[in-house]
Amino acid sequence: MTTFIVRRLLQAVAALALVSFLVFAFLWLLPGGPQQAMLSGAASANHLHQLRHDYGLGNPAVLAYLSWLGQVLHGNLGYSYVENASVGSMLAASLPRTLALMITATAIGLAVAIPAGLAQAIRRDAATDRVARALSYVGYGMPSFFLGSILILIFAVRLHWFGAEGPQSAGIAGVLTDWRDLTLPVLTLAVATVAIFARYVRSAAIDSLAHDYVRTARAVGSGRRQVLTKHVLRNSLIPVITLAGLSIPRILAGALVVESLFNIQGMGWRLWQAAQKHDFPVLLGFILVIGAGAVVGSLLADVGYMLADPRVRFRER
Amino acid sequence: MTGKHAAPSLPSPWVSAMRQRSAMQAFRSPTAVAGLGLIALLVVFCFGGPLVYHANLTRVNLLLGNRPPGAGHPLGTDANGVDVLGSLMTGGQLSLEVGTAAGLLAALIGSAWGAVAGYIGGPLDAFMMRLVDAAVAIPTLVLLLLLSAIYTPSPAALVLVIAATSWLSTAHLVRGAALTLRTREYVQAVQGMGGTKLRAIVRHIAPNAFGVVIVNVTFQVADAILVLATLSYLGLGVQPPASDWGDMIAGGIKYIYDGYWWEIYPAGIAIIVAVVAFNLLGDGMRDSLERSS
Numbered sequence: 373m374t375t376f377i378v379r380r381l382l383q384a385v386a387a388l389a390l391v392s393f394l395v396f397a398f399l400w401l402l403p404g405g406p407q408q409a410m411l412s413g414a415a416s417a418n419h420l421h422q423l424r425h426d427y428g429l430g431n432p433a434v435l436a437y438l439s440w441l442g443q444v445l446h447g448n449l450g451y452s453y454v455e456n457a458s459v460g461s462m463l464a465a466s467l468p469r470t471l472a473l474m475i476t477a478t479a480i481g482l483a484v485a486i487p488a489g490l491a492q493a494i495r496r497d498a499a500t501d502r503v504a505r506a507l508s509y510v511g512y513g514m515p516s517f518f519l520g521s522i523l524i525l526i527f528a529v530r531l532h533w534f535g536a537e538g539p540q541s542a543g544i545a546g547v548l549t550d551w552r553d554l555t556l557p558v559l560t561l562a563v564a565t566v567a568i569f570a571r572y573v574r575s576a577a578i579d580s581l582a583h584d585y586v587r588t589a590r591a592v593g594s595g596r597r598q599v600l601t602k603h604v605l606r607n608s609l610i611p612v613i614t615l616a617g618l619s620i621p622r623i624l625a626g627a628l629v630v631e632s633l634f635n636i637q638g639m640g641w642r643l644w645q646a647a648q649k650h651d652f653p654v655l656l657g658f659i660l661v662i663g664a665g666a667v668v669g670s671l672l673a674d675v676g677y678m679l680a681d682p683r684v685r686f687r688e689r
Numbered sequence: 690m691t692g693k694h695a696a697p698s699l700p701s702p703w704v705s706a707m708r709q710r711s712a713m714q715a716f717r718s719p720t721a722v723a724g725l726g727l728i729a730l731l732v733v734f735c736f737g738g739p740l741v742y743h744a745n746l747t748r749v750n751l752l753l754g755n756r757p758p759g760a761g762h763p764l765g766t767d768a769n770g771v772d773v774l775g776s777l778m779t780g781g782q783l784s785l786e787v788g789t790a791a792g793l794l795a796a797l798i799g800s801a802w803g804a805v806a807g808y809i810g811g812p813l814d815a816f817m818m819r820l821v822d823a824a825v826a827i828p829t830l831v832l833l834l835l836l837s838a839i840y841t842p843s844p845a846a847l848v849l850v851i852a853a854t855s856w857l858s859t860a861h862l863v864r865g866a867a868l869t870l871r872t873r874e875y876v877q878a879v880q881g882m883g884g885t886k887l888r889a890i891v892r893h894i895a896p897n898a899f900g901v902v903i904v905n906v907t908f909q910v911a912d913a914i915l916v917l918a919t920l921s922y923l924g925l926g927v928q929p930p931a932s933d934w935g936d937m938i939a940g941g942i943k944y945i946y947d948g949y950w951w952e953i954y955p956a957g958i959a960i961i962v963a964v965v966a967f968n969l970l971g972d973g974m975r976d977s978l979e980r981s982s
Contacts, residue, residue, distance in 0.1 A: 390823030398835065513964030515915055515935070517922045518957035521942050529948050536946070621828035628830055629919060633942070644923055647834035655835050659827055666826035 376678060384671040391663035392444065395656050396437050449657035454649050459657035462642060467661075469539075470638035474627050477558045478616075481565025486612070488566070489573025490605060493581060504570070511567030516626050520560040520633045527556060538636030557634040564626045565619075572615050573608060580607040610681050617673020621666045721973025724907075727966035731959075735781035744775030758951050765951035767940055776937060777955050783933040784963065787844050787851070787917050792910030794852035799859025800902050804890050806860070807867025818864065821857050829854045830919065837925040844927055847920070851913050859905050866898040900978045907971030911964045918960050934960050 443450075449459035492501045528536035538557045539550035580586065581604055589599045628640025635641070639658060646654035744762075749769045756766040763774050806817040836850045870876055871894070879889045920926040921935025922942075929936075934956040941952030 386819065387823050387826060390819060391826050394823060394827070509965050509968060510961055512968065513911070513915070513961040515918050515922070515938075515957070515960055517919065517942070518938055518953070518960065521938065521945055521953050522957070524945055525948060525950055525953070529946060618825075621826065621831075625828040625830035628828075628834075629922070632923060643831060643834055647838040647923075647925060650838050652838075655838065659831055659835065662828060662831060663823075663826040666828075667823075670826075 377675065380671060380674055384667050387667045388664055391667060392441060392660060393437070395660050395663070396440055398656060444660065449660065450653035452646075452651050452654050454646075454651040455654070459653055462654060463639070463658065463661060466637060466639045466642045469636055470624070470627055470631065470640060473538075473554075473557060473561060473630065473636065473638060474623055476554070477561035477627075478565055478623060480558065480562040482569060482616070484562070485566045485569035486573050486605075486609070489570045490577050490600070490608065492570070492574045493577030493604075493608075494600070496578060501574075508567050508570055511563055514563075516560055516564050516629045517633050519563060520556065520630060523556050523560060524633075536634070538631070538634035557630050557636060560633075561623070561626050561630050565623060568619055568622065569612065569615065573612055576608040576611045577604055580604050583607070606680075610677060613676045613680060614673050617670045617676070620669040621662070624662060624665075718973035718977040720969050720976065724966045724968070724970030724973055727962060728970065731781065731785065731963055731966065735778050735785060738778040739775070742775060742778065744772035746771055746775045746779060757949075765949075767937070767952050768944060773937070773951060773955055776932065777934070777959060780933045780937055780956065781959060781963075783844065783927060783931060784914055784917060784935070784960070787847055787927075787933070788914035788963070789910050790848045791851035791855070791913035791917070792906055794848060795856040795909045795913065796859050796902055796906040797856075798852060799856035799905075800863045800895070800898070802856065803860040803863030803865075804867045804894050804898065807864035808871050808890050808894055809886065810868075810871070814864070818861075821860050825857050829916065833916065833920060834923075834925065837920060842920070842926060842928060844931070847917060847926065851916050851920075855909060855912060855916070859902070859909065862901055862905055863898055866901045867894050870894050870897055904971050904975045904978065907967045907974070911967035911971070914960065914963050914967070 447460060449463065451458050452462065455462065488504060492504050495501055524536045527533045534552055534555045536556070537553060539553045585607075586599060586603055589603050594602075624640070627638065628643060630636070631638045631640035632644045639662070642654060643658050645651070646658070749771075753766050756762055758765040762772050765773050767773055767776070802817065802821070806814045832854045833850060836854070837847075840846050840850065842850070867890075876889055876893050879893060917926060917933065918935030918938070921933050922939045924939065926935055927933060932940075937956035938953055938960075941949060941956075944952060
């Protein structure tokens with residue numbers, strides 16, 4: 373078990389190094405080179421000198437990469453000359469909102485998707501299963517900005533139940549308590565999450581329902597409820613753990629669109645602004661953090677998988 | 690697809706006949722037929738529709754702006770007085786063309802990458818797939834934001850950019866297929882008879898992974914249509930005067946507080962129909978391929 377964790381950790385470190393390398397390669401491949409890109413054309417001689425010093429840009433690419441990596445590891449993600457703020461401070465301001473949005477939406481999404489997928493698997497091909505499958509097709513094909521605008525048209529413009537803009541307060545507590553403005557963005561993102569997960573829970577549950585241990589449990593007289601919760605559900609959730617870890621980039625992309633639609637100034641909104649203003653330090657710094665988050669997410673998912681599945685836990689002692 | 694039945698001694702007409710048969714089988718699935726029918730309908734609507742339905746799509750006429758559906762404009766007009774039904778047709782052309790081209794290109798890049806990694810194996814495979822894993826960590830949409838900030842988005846650039854960020858899943862899939870195909874006797878026979886690795890990949894691995902790839906193409910096209918719409922919505926898609934379904938929704942959202950639903954719903958429904966159609970086709974083909982093997 374320890375060797376598994378150590379090996380997986382090493383893999384994660386290698387993946388992190390690769391992500392950082394990819395981001396740095398982008399920086400160098402940008403038109404005009406890294407200096408122009410990072411200063412976004414607003415370069416004075418003074419700025420250029422500072423930048424050369426900070427990032428070791430006069431050096432060959434390998435040394436420049438190492439000194440850039442050194443800066444990043446010391447928490448210096450770069451400086452946005454467009455917004456006149458450090459990328460780190462912009463990240464600190466926007467990350468809590470995005471996390472609040474993602475975590476509430478994913479929690480609600482899973483709370484709906486797991487029972488729904490399980491119910492579909494138990495009554496496979498029944499009318500409810502067919503309807504749910506059709507709905508998940510539509511949910512998958514629906515762009516989240518379209519779903520969000522439908523919700524705004526109905527619940528904000530026509531019925532005035534909820535706000536059409538996301539929560540605007542700065543702190544995470546302020547965001548989470550502003551349920552009137554938080555409802556529609558969370559609902560939009562949650563529907564996308566349900567569409568991702570319900571399909572997987574359904575097929576995983578169909579898989580485990582066909583296993584011998586289900587028949588054995590029924591044969592020894594376990595009640596229906598006990599078989600479903602203790603055997604089917606537990607075994608179906610194992611692949612879902614992995615999927616949850618791997619879905620972080622996808623949910624984050626969803627959050628990006630939701631943030632731009634509902635004007636929530638989170639990471640996605642910042643990235644969108646940066647793309648429009650050609651603000652490369654922000655784009656690259658944020659991408660690095662998102663990439664690192666995704667690598668850590670898949671690491672946690674693998675460890676969680678191992679803890680949940682004794683077959684994996686005991687194999688490599 | 691032809692799998693274990695394709696012995697090395699089979700003459701090529703046999704192989705192609707078997708391939709045709711399994712392609713026919715794919716279309717016996719009602720799901721696949723439904724998907725294909727929907728795609729055909731969309732193509733007729735977008736490319737044939739403008740031949741029958743003539744509407745002003747270029748001239749700005751603010752007096753005619755934001756009209757609800759009614760006589761002369763079955764789906765109303767947008768803020769510039771442009772007919773919504775007409776732009777739904779021409780916008781769809783762009784969405785379908787860019788989506789299909791990007792999906793095909795992504796599948797092509799991914800297949801080549803996966804086939805090489807899976808067939809050659811060893812350290813090269815490990816390196817190539819770790820690169821894919823690292824790239825997967827960065828959300829496609831975020832990469833797209835970066836790329837579209839660098840390059841001015843024309844339809845051709847969008848095809849390249851979308852393909853360049855979405856081939857990873859295909860690479861995984863084809864590598865898996867190549868790994869199993871590599872051990873088959875007919876592939877080993879190529880080596881035994883002194884054939885090159887390139888020949889093994891091009892003549893044997895690639896054709897036999899064809900079924901997996903063709904199913905993947907449909908999913909790639911569906912995703913590409915969705916990604917293109919999202920980029921256009923974010924203002925990073927094709928630039929005016931060209932416009933696609935995503936642009937239309939973005940235009941409608943500007944007036945969302947006025948409740949002009951007809952500027953949002955038609956294009957949104959069109960996107961859903963297109964994405965569902967390609968997914969149905971892919972699911973149907975996959976089911977019948979799995980059943981026949």
